[in-house]
């Protein structure tokens with residue numbers, strides 16, 4: 001079974017893919033209030049991800065969730081760099097580096113500046 | 116249909132075993148054998164349960180008619196057919212477990228009075244009715260059931276990955292049975308104190324302040340998204356001659372796991388739903404119960420029924436995968452219990468149709484999702500655009516929160532999100548992490564005033 005990784009696009013992320021071939025792959029959900037890219041992950045690779053992060057899980061929609069922020073960032077970076085959604089192998093190559101970053105994430109994630 | 120009214124407490128009478136008056140409390144505790152309450156832990160030392168939460172819930176009447184740590188007869192009745200010796204339905208073993216060494220060291224015998232201490236201070240007393248041995252693993256297995264013995268709903272054998280199973284499996288192999296009385300009522304810290312509404316007071320508030328004749332309970336251990344809000348609003352259309360007057364949110368507060376939302380954000384997130392008018396406060400109220408969640412799906416739903424009936428609710432909403440983790444139970448196990456019963460667990464009929472059963476009425480609900488065609492949050496049994504559905508996913512939202520993206524208000528109300536961020540700033544983290552756990556496990560939810568007990 002294929003699993004998925006959803007990459008949320010806020011304004012600044014959307015700017016980075018605007019005008020690239022990726023733009024037409026953007027999905028709009030929840031009444032157009034949220035933009036997202038969906039990366040397909042073959043089962044053997046999703047297993048690799050589940051193994052790398054102890055809290056990662058597949059949710060009822062088949063999406064890989066509860067992964068570190070560093071992992072999601074890497075997925076987006078590779079999408080931008082390669083102008084493609086077929087990037088999961090490139091992300092997996094960076095796994096050791098992402099795992100290092102994820103460790104720090106257990107201690108601190110900067111809170112957003114909102115009032 | 117006749118008009119409904121607040122049901123009687125389960126068992127007929129609300130338990131209230133709390134002594135606030137110092138003189139009486141001291142005289143009750145004088146000369147008792149001191150016994151320190153300890154958490155139940157995993158082999159690696161991680162706390163997964165603290166019996167103080169059960170003592171609080173028993174003594175303040177949430178678990179009426181249970182009055183203390185169960186005798187061997189009560190335990191066997193609960194494991195065999197979910198009935199106390201008195202015949203009243205009750206789902207889970209409530210036990211003060213202790214090691215043989217601790218019992219010997221304190222020289223505890225049947226007939227003794229114990230002074231149970233929490234965080235180094237006197238907390239509760241109990242008269243020891245019975246001391247008996249258990250096989251914790253057997254208690255764990257029988258509490259949750261097996262595919263062989265409970266083929267109606269159990270799909271996989273329970274194992275060490277199941278948090279509730281581990282709570283029983285890791286217990287000490289002796290039980291000290293007897294009724295508990297709190298003699299030094301703990302003080303809840305902010306913000307718990309604002310949401311602490313034990314059954315007697317909750318019933319009074321429902322009756323005389325909110326003036327609700329009917330009230331539906333909502334179980335939670337999560338910060339609410341609009342899917343939860345839609346569930347609450349729509350489930351509340353049940354009632355009698357009109358929709359339920361009130362919605363009682365009751366959060367289960369207890370042992371936490373990494374990645375959960377902090378208790379503080381859960382309570383204030385739900386509060387934001389009424390504070391900012393999404394369901395107005397005259398119709399919606401947030402409370403909590405102390406309990407280390409056992410994730411027992413149908414078994415847990417029985418406890419939820421007991422708690423919320425005692426708090427004064429006429430109805431209880433039950434969803435798919437109610438209080439579930441993993442694939443141990445059928446997705447609809449709770450709804451099967453409340454619609455036809457589960458004979459192997461002692462229910463030939465639903466729990467509200469058996470003798471000495473519950474009076475609370477189930478409202479079994481299916482799913483809500485966002486439908487782009489309907490352009491609204493739709494009910495799965497109404498919306499025909501199944502292939503277009505956009506499901507709410509708690510973990511999807513957690514991912515968004517962690518990335519610092521404010522969820523769109525169609526998915527999460529901005530004020531609910533702000534409650535998350537408020538506590539994020541306090542804990543430097545949006546979810547439960549190691550530091551939060553260390554702090555919670557060391558300090559619990561309460562503080563106890565120093566109390567001098569006169570020697571006998």
Ligand SMILES: [Zn+2]
Nearest residue numbers: 486489498500
């Ligand atoms: Zn629809």
